[in-house]
Amino acid sequence: MGEAIKPAYGRYVLMALLAVYSINFMDRQIIAVLSPQIKAELGLSDTQLGFLKGTAFALFYATMSIPMAMLGDRTNRVTLISCSLALWSGMTALTGFAGNFLHLFLCRMVVGVGEAGSTPPSHSLLADYFARDKRSTALAIYSLGVPIGTFLGLIVGGWLATHYGWRTTLLVLGIPGVFLGLVVKSTVRDVPRGSADALAAPPPRPDGLATVARQLWSIPTYRTMVLSGALNAFVGYALSMWLVDFYVRAGRASLAEVGIWMAVAFGVGGGIGTFTGGIAADKFGRRNPSSYLVIPGTAMVVAAPLTIAAVLVPGMAWSVACVFIASGLMYMSFGPLYGLVQTLAPVNNRSLAIAFYFLFQSLIGSGLGPLTVGFASDQLSHIVAPDTALTIAIGSLCLPLFIAGLNLILQRNRLQADLARIP
Known part of the structure; x- marks a missing residue:
């Protein structure tokens, strides 16, 4: 079985979904650069900001990702992706009219619901456009949406916020996604499940939720990836959501300057890491499948001490250099693990x-990461100066990142047996 797909069209589909994912992360992360202005205008605490930056989004993203993924396995994936894009983009624009914490929470909730309908079916669709030995590279390119979206959010968002305020920024950044949704719907086509796997017969209808959960959880490598991916996301979301506040409060740079620095660190550094991780995993994984775990695991272990150095080293340039390298190393996991x-x-x-993978990544990563740092900062500020409290909260992120990487490395020998069981 398998539908002949022209390589050029497959690359177009990849680029179209990359554009969708870039807007996904731009809209998801924009609140990081806007939070100093939101805090000042609405008088929010760090705990409330942490809730808005992560938990408000993650709770509903995680909750809705499962039913949305079930739709993605049963219906037209392109329709689901394009409609979801229009929904969350429109709600991002409406967030600019929020008048208090509750309004912001509700808006971020709907953004999470919308984005839940995009990523799982996009991964599934790309797996049907690209064969197994090219899948990590394709999903690494797709995952460039994380650094690209972060880069755009910080650069464009920082500039707009500086000149026009946070409300106008949200309105302006929400509009492009509505139009991109129309383009995706009219130019991207769904393909039969298993098109890139040369199956002898069409795959059966999707199984029920409980059946799939049991199947996946019975795979040791899958459990390993879920834990490490969630811890890596915990650190990544916390860093990207709180470093802007850290630099502004410490007086190291203005909001506009911080936006540029962080765009370079997360956008360029993360982009290099994302692309390199996918290419390296497919290259070395052909000879030694354990590379799919060892490469991201080693990268996380090396990145761990850099999270401490980022908030302790003197000078903005040295600090950003640490963030640049750390984000690149953490993002190296996207292609190998997703593939x-x-x-x-x-x-x-x-x-x-x-979707199950993202459920844990969202709840533990974006749901608890920013909130934990905000809560720790509030509690520590009763003991030490507020700037020092935030420094300690961010620096402690090295521990979960080290555990995430070590877990992948230690479980590498199980992967060969899990791959051998694939039909």
Whole structure:
């Protein structure tokens, strides 16, 4: 089985979904650069900011990702992606009219619901456009949406916020996604499940939720990736959401300057790491499949001490250099782990497989990461100066990152057996 797909069209689909994912992360991360202005105008605490930056979004993103993924395994994936894009983009624009904490929470909630309908079906669709030995590279390119979206949010968002305020910024950045949704719907086509896997027969209909959960959780490598991916996301979201506040409060740079510095660190550094991780995993993974775990695991372990150095070294340039390298190393996990999820998952349940992965990544990563740092900062500020409190809260992120990397490295020998069980 398998539908002949022209390589050029496959690359176009990849670029179109990359554009969607870039807007996804731009709209998701924009509140990081706007939070100093929001805090000043609405008088919010760090705990409230942490809730808005992560938990408000993550709770509903995680909750809705499962039913959205089930739709993605049963219906037209392109329609689901384009409608979801229009929904969250429109709600991002409406966030600019929020008048208090509750309004912001509700808006971020709907943004999370909308974005839940995009990423799982996008992963599933790309797995049907690209064969197993090219899948990590394709998903690494798709995952460039994280650094690209972060870069755009920080550069464009920082400039707009400086000149026009946070409300206008949200309105302006929300509009492009509505139009891109129309382009995706009219130019991207869905393909049969398993098109890139040369199956002898069409895959069966998708299984039920409980069945898929049992299937996936019975795979040791999948459990390993879920834990490490969640801890890596915990650190990544916390850093990207709180470093702007750290630099502004410490007086190291203005809001506009911080936006540029962080765009370079997360956008360029993260982009290099994302692309390199996918290419390296596919290259070395052909000879030694354990590379799909060892490469991201080693990168996380090396990145761990850099999270401490970023808030302790003197001078803005040295600090940003640490963030640049650390973000690149952490982002190296995207291609290898996402590709491995799609390879290990049953062909008829690929959207749901990545949705389960993102469920933990969202709840632990974006849900608890920013909130934990904000809460720790508030509590420590009763003991030490507020700037020092935030420094300690951010520096402590090295521990979960080190555990995440070590877990992948130690579990590498199980992967070969899990791959051998694939039909």
